[in-house]
Amino acid sequence: MPRRGSGFYNTIEYIGPRPQKPKRKNFFGGWVIIVIAVGMGYYFGKPLISSLNANNAEASMEQADSLISTLRTSKTFGNQLAAAALGQTVVSSHYDPAYYKIPYPNGDVPADKGVAADVVVRTYRKMDMDLQQLVHEDMRQDFRPYPQLWDATAPDPNIDHRRVENLAKFFERKGQTLSTSRNATDYKPGDVVVWTLANAETHIGIVVPGPGEHSGEPWVVHNLKSGVKWENVLFDYSIQRHYRFPADEVK
Incomplete structure (x- = not known):
């Protein structure tokens, strides 16, 4: 039997992984993740917040x-156009992007539907200006400048005027292109504004005065997939284009 002083008991065998020094926490990496998460939350949540705020200000x-x-x-034409836009807010209309075969000219989808x-x-029809016909005739004369986003090979009077990018191109060609600033005084009743939403979709609406004590503010009439609304959301989205049509009316 080995003696205690022989060295047999002097070393205890350890079976298992080799112990390692504890790693220092990377606080910088954690902050980066938090910043990214907050940024993504703001980017994707802003439309919802804007929508909730708009509903509160309706x-x-x-x-x-x-x-x-x-x-x-x-x-002034712009004020009369703004009145026509506001008239749509008292009519029930549901968002419907479906393709419809409609008459030409002065054709329209069902009155309770639309985009x-x-x-x-x-x-504009309330002002005796038929954008269906105006856009179609301009596209027939010169199709190439219009956005080729839908694999179209020729103008289609059923749908061309119902696409935001086509309307924007028409107003650019035939109307007056204005500043896209965030200065409220640059926007007058009857102006047409095109936005880019957070999901990269384009959107369009008409500038109108606000209600009551907000009458000096530029509000908009638009349909953002929840029916036609009169809302204080002009600067809630990224303004890409700003038009006044007809161009000879400078207010």
Whole structure:
């Protein structure tokens, strides 16, 4: 039997992984992840927040009727166009991007359906200006400048005027292109604004005055997939283009 002093008991065998020094925490990496998460939350959550804020600021039908009566008596085209736009907010309309075969000219999808572009088209029709016909005739004369985004090989009067990019190109060619600043005084009633949303989709609406004590502010009439609304959301999205049509009316 080995003695205790022989060295047999002097070393205890360890079976298992070799112990390692504890690693120092990377606090910088953690902050980077937090910053990225907050940024993504803001980017994707902003449209929802904007929508909730817009709903809270939504004007009443009584205010719409009062403002429409005032704008209709104006001698400026922009104010009268704004009145026509506001008139759509009192009509129930659901977002519907479906393709419809419609008459030409002055054709329209069912009155209770439509997209953002239909708001603009219907507004101008109240002013005896048929964007369906105007856009179609311009595309027939010169098709190439218009966006080739839908594999179209020729103009289609059923759908061309219902696409935001086509309307934007028409206003660029035939109207007045204005500043896309965030200065409220640059936007007048009747101006047409094109935005890029957070999901990269294009959107379009018409500038109108705000209700009541907000009458000096540029609000918009538009249909952002929830029906035609009168809302204070002009600067809630990225403004890409700003037009005034007809161009000879400088307000």
